[in-house]
Amino acid sequence: MQLSDGDLVAASIELDKTSFWVASAYMAHDKDAPPEEVRTLVKEAAYKKKQLVVSCDANAHNSMWGSTDTNARGESILDFILGNKLSVLNLGSEPTFITKSREEVLDITLTSDSFVHKIKRWRVLSEKSYSDHCYIQFEIDLKTPHVREFRNVRNTDWRVYNKKLGTLLPKIPPRDPATRVELDGLVNQVTKAMNSSLSAGCPVVRYRGKNKPPWLSKQLSSLRESNRTMFNKAKATRTTEDWEAYKADLKIYKKAVRTAKRKSWQSYCKGIEETTEAARLRKILVMSPCNLGYLKGQGNSWTTTSVESLGLVWTHTSLEAGRWNLTTP
Structure with missing residues (x-):
């Protein structure tokens, strides 16, 4: 969108029956709070009657969003929020910014007042972000495609299955069916009992996995886990030695990630250069639909x-x- 610049990235989400804007904003400590770019974004969204969700690195304290205190920047941003029909989605006081010397809530998530009911399960993740700022996750409750469901028979609890089947089948074996109608009735009874038992011993689950990036190797996964452990240790001990060790290890991990991404991209580009123009375009669009x-x-x-x-x-x-x-x- 034309509203984006170096400290603000804005995009429009367009679905079948609804559309809204999302943005990520960095509010530098040496600029007004909020900066003019954010004010323009909010004003434009209101003028075009667009619902808005903005994730901000506000560099501001306010007890309204869980900070330990309130400063002038926090007061200025809160006045702007209240004056423009916005709501703060932050819940609790879990710090979003963690360093060796302090922990604070500096990141806030804003949305239009009339869009608040669409935002669900806002939370600060404990997952390591490999940055001074933590991951923040929330869900936007909109019409979504059908969720994939499956039954992994290999994980069946056969003890539960047999116990359930024993309660559904008759204790005394039925007499031999004299007609085809009786035979069909017995088949349906057994089939229904087996299906119910399978649902008890192996329930249907939703697919929750996500595809790993092609550059993520076992070595990088091991480095990431190691760095996460060092971060947790530094956070717990608060010692200079542990923080310095964590920072040094983080530098190694990020360098390894950059190298892996570069090699993966080079390999991908080499692969598409060997195909025809039409096949190349199709391969690009299939890999990165947009x-x-x-x-x-x-x-x-x-x-x-x-x-x-x-x-x-x-x-x-x-x-x-x-x-x-x-x-x-």
């Missing part, structure tokens, strides 16, 4: 929806085709 973003057209004006962006691309493509005497499909 929606068309906002584009700048003539006169430095930006598109405001994906439909306008698509129209701009189509117009540009048609002009290029005419220039080279090509026919567009």
Whole structure:
């Protein structure tokens, strides 16, 4: 979006029946709180009647979002929040910024007042972020695609299965069926009992996994776990030695990650260069599916929806085709 700059990244999420804006903002300590870029973003969202979610490194203290005290920057940001119909999503006082010398809540998540009910399960994660700031996670309750469900038969608790089956089947074996109708009835009874027993011993679960990046090797996973352990130790002991050891190990881990990413990207680029143009484009889109973003057209004006962006691309493509005497499909 055209509202983005070095300290602010904003994007528009467009779904079938709803759309809203999300943003990540860094509020430098030597600038006004909040900075002019954030004020413009909130004003623009209100003007276009867009719901807004903003995650901020505010560099400000306020007991409203769980800080240990309140300073002038925190007061200024709170006044801005109250004056622009925004809500703070932070819950509790779990620190979001941790260093050797202090722990504090410096990161806040803001949203439009009318969008608060859509935000669920806001929390600070204990998972190591390999930064001074912690991961913050929340869910936006919108219509989502069908959740994959599966039953892993290898994890079946056969003791539960047999116990359940024993309660559902008759204690006395039934007499031999005299007709086909009786036979079908017995088959249905046994099938229903087995299905119910399987549901008890091996319940259906939802797929919760996520794909690992191609550059994440076992060696990097081991380095990450080691660094996480060192961070927890430094956080607990608060000694200079442990913090210095953690920082040195973190430097090694980040260097290894950069190297792995670079090699993975080089390998990927080498692979797509060996294919035809059409196959190359398809491979790129399959690996990294994305929606068309906002584009700048003539006169430095930006598109405001994906439909306008698509129209701009189509117009540009048609002009290029005419220039080279090509026919567009």
